Amino acid sequence: MTTNSVLHVADVHKSFGGLKALSDVDLNVEEGTTHAIIGPNGAGKSTLLNVCVGRIKPDSGHVVFNGEVLDNHTPDEINQLGVSRVFQTPEIFSDLTLLDNVMIPAFASRDGSFSLRPFSKLRHEKAIREDAENTLADVGLAVMKDREAGSLSRGDKRRLELAMCLIQQPKLLLLDEPTAGMARHDTNRTVDLLKTIKQRGMTKVIIEHDMHVVFSLADRISVLAQGRIIASGTPDEIKGNPKVQEAYLGGAH
Amino acid sequence: MKQLFSREPFALLAFSVVILAMPLWLTPLGANYPDLLQKFAIFAIFAMGFNILFGLTGYLSFGHAAFLGVGSYAAVWSFKLFTMNVLPAIFFGVAFAGLFGLLIGYISLRRSGIYFSILTLAFAQMCYNLAYSVLTPITNGETGLQLTLQDPRIIDRAFAEAGAGLPETNLFGIDMSGYPGFYFCAVMLIICFFITRRIFNSPFGLMLRGIKSNQNRMGYTGFATRPYTLTAFVISGMFAGLAGSLLAVTDPLAGAERMQWTASGEVVLMTILGGVGTLIGPMLGAWIIKYFENIFSSFNNATLENAFSFLPEGLRTMAVDVSSLFVGEGWHLTLGVLFMLIVIFLPGGLMEGWRRLLRRFSGGGGGKSETAPVVQPAE
Numbered sequence: 187m188t189t190n191s192v193l194h195v196a197d198v199h200k201s202f203g204g205l206k207a208l209s210d211v212d213l214n215v216e217e218g219t220t221h222a223i224i225g226p227n228g229a230g231k232s233t234l235l236n237v238c239v240g241r242i243k244p245d246s247g248h249v250v251f252n253g254e255v256l257d258n259h260t261p262d263e264i265n266q267l268g269v270s271r272v273f274q275t276p277e278i279f280s281d282l283t284l285l286d287n288v289m290i291p292a293f294a295s296r297d298g299s300f301s302l303r304p305f306s307k308l309r310h311e312k313a314i315r316e317d318a319e320n321t322l323a324d325v326g327l328a329v330m331k332d333r334e335a336g337s338l339s340r341g342d343k344r345r346l347e348l349a350m351c352l353i354q355q356p357k358l359l360l361l362d363e364p365t366a367g368m369a370r371h372d373t374n375r376t377v378d379l380l381k382t383i384k385q386r387g388m389t390k391v392i393i394e395h396d397m398h399v400v401f402s403l404a405d406r407i408s409v410l411a412q413g414r415i416i417a418s419g420t421p422d423e424i425k426g427n428p429k430v431q432e433a434y435l436g437g438a439h
Numbered sequence: 440m441k442q443l444f445s446r447e448p449f450a451l452l453a454f455s456v457v458i459l460a461m462p463l464w465l466t467p468l469g470a471n472y473p474d475l476l477q478k479f480a481i482f483a484i485f486a487m488g489f490n491i492l493f494g495l496t497g498y499l500s501f502g503h504a505a506f507l508g509v510g511s512y513a514a515v516w517s518f519k520l521f522t523m524n525v526l527p528a529i530f531f532g533v534a535f536a537g538l539f540g541l542l543i544g545y546i547s548l549r550r551s552g553i554y555f556s557i558l559t560l561a562f563a564q565m566c567y568n569l570a571y572s573v574l575t576p577i578t579n580g581e582t583g584l585q586l587t588l589q590d591p592r593i594i595d596r597a598f599a600e601a602g603a604g605l606p607e608t609n610l611f612g613i614d615m616s617g618y619p620g621f622y623f624c625a626v627m628l629i630i631c632f633f634i635t636r637r638i639f640n641s642p643f644g645l646m647l648r649g650i651k652s653n654q655n656r657m658g659y660t661g662f663a664t665r666p667y668t669l670t671a672f673v674i675s676g677m678f679a680g681l682a683g684s685l686l687a688v689t690d691p692l693a694g695a696e697r698m699q700w701t702a703s704g705e706v707v708l709m710t711i712l713g714g715v716g717t718l719i720g721p722m723l724g725a726w727i728i729k730y731f732e733n734i735f736s737s738f739n740n741a742t743l744e745n746a747f748s749f750l751p752e753g754l755r756t757m758a759v760d761v762s763s764l765f766v767g768e769g770w771h772l773t774l775g776v777l778f779m780l781i782v783i784f785l786p787g788g789l790m791e792g793w794r795r796l797l798r799r800f801s802g803g804g805g806g807k808s809e810t811a812p813v814v815q816p817a818e
């Protein structure tokens with residue numbers, strides 16, 4: 187384990203019934219890097235992220251974030267430690283406005299997992315409102331801030347969810363196919379946005395099928411197939427790896 | 440106009456004027472008598488509190504009548520043991536309902552959706568049956584808890600000898616029956632409105648709405664949702680306890696039937712009828728149900744004969760026969776029809792109807808309102 191490792195997944199096993207979703211998974215994500223996880227459908231990529239945010243508990247093995255073992259942490263505690271996640275199907279507050287959607291996570295970062303001030307006024311939270319407006323502008327949704335989130339298109343919902351994560355300025359951002367369902371134009375915008383965040387030094391783990399996105403963002407790539415990590419390395423190493431070609435690209439032979 | 444009402448002092452002032460003037464504007468509707476006015480104010484508090492839980496967090500409790508009952512019993516015991524002054528009575532009513540809320544909420548909130556509803560229903564029915572059976576020493580069983588001449592009333596006795604008859608509830612000497620009783624309840628309602636409004640417009644209220652919208656996301660966003668829902672549950676239980684103690688203030692008697700599931704169901708109807716999640720919708724729902732219960736149910740055939748006296752003989756008999764199904768004993772039928780119509784055509788309750796009207800008359804073109812944000816009505 188390297189010294190500046192932010193996320194360390196150590197020997198994680200997880201089975202659902204007879205199906206081995208993850209076996210022996212070992213992963214190191216270093217600070218400030220973008221780590222892509224690729225692999226065919228059903229390889230266990232989303233399961234791996236679910237283990238990282240506490241949605242499911244591993245059968246054995248540990249997930250260590252910034253030196254803290256996450257085994258017995260609930261999702262809200264893990265988020266408070268600094269992990270935010272964009273889901274494969276957008277998890278947003280459909281019947282609230284975009285602005286409210288982004289303000290809620292901002293309150294979580296500022297006030298912690300529970301704060302009871304039932305008489306303070308939302309109207310007076312100027313700093314948080316401005317922050318939310320700026321973050322919405324970052325993802326290009328500022329003009330729609332008073333719209334109901336449920337009325338957005340699928341791509342916009344993803345960008346909204348990204349804004350909800352970004353406003354928390356997490357130490358680690360987990361992205362589960364952040365550009366799926368987006369038009370090429372929007373995909374490029376998202377990639378640019380993620381590049382800017384990288385310059386700010388946020389560590390990211392990204393699951394993606396779009397190789398264009400993967401190779402333009404990733405510093406390191408791990409390939410997951412049938413619940414195992416079959417290769418890990420820089421994009422160039424992965425491109426030339428015959429095992430990867432077989433497992434990932436060779437399905438068509 | 441709307442801007443004006445979104446300012447707190449104006450909203451409070453307007454609300455207070457409407458509530459305190461109820462005896463005036465309810466006279467033409469035939470509802471200006473103190474007993475009914477008191478009920479209007481009390482059940483408005485009950486529904487408003489229920490809405491803090493159901494409207495904001497989406498947790499549908501089917502056992503809120505338990506808190507109403509607890510509030511009543513606590514208040515009557517305060518009358519029996521300490522003093523006929525109403526302030527300690529409502530204090531105990533609210534406090535005990537809060538404690539019960541903490542206990543019942545702590546257990547019930549482990550589940551959500553239908554399971555939560557069933558758990559709360561089970562708790563309320565348990566309270567109801569206990570009040571009827573084993574808790575008879577506290578609740579006086581079927582007879583209901585009443586004041587007696589043998590009550591200690593230690594604080595009152597310290598100041599004066601017991602009078603000949605049963606004493607009246609009072610607020611520092613003002614009897615709490617009739618109109619003074621209504622005004623006392625009205626002031627409580629105004630205070631509750633203020634509290635509810637603040638909760639609606641606070642970050643806390645936003646979190647509760649977030650829980651209703653997507654509880655999963657709240658977790659991954661870093662919120663421990665249980666403390667939030669529990670707080671909302673306890674607050675709404677305390678509102679119900681206040682309503683229950685006010686029932687005892689206006690009529691110092693507490694019976695177990697107050698905790699029955701029908702009473703829990705009634706507050707759900709009130710809230711849905713008026714508009715779930717709106718500030719004053721539940722209050723309107725409460726008023727309509729209480730109005731029907733008390734006014735429509737008192738219509739008899741003679742009243743109808745009178746109302747239709749302008750029609751020729753044959754038609755009149757027919758009109759009376761048909762409409763008599765809907766009044767008197769049949770007021771439930773009217774309420775049922777009204778409820779169905781609202782749920783089908785106005786799922787957002789009366790407040791949605793009101794919003795649609797506003798949009799039609801003030802918004803101008805319908806196309807423009809398409810993109811307009813759905814504003815939380817300040818009023």
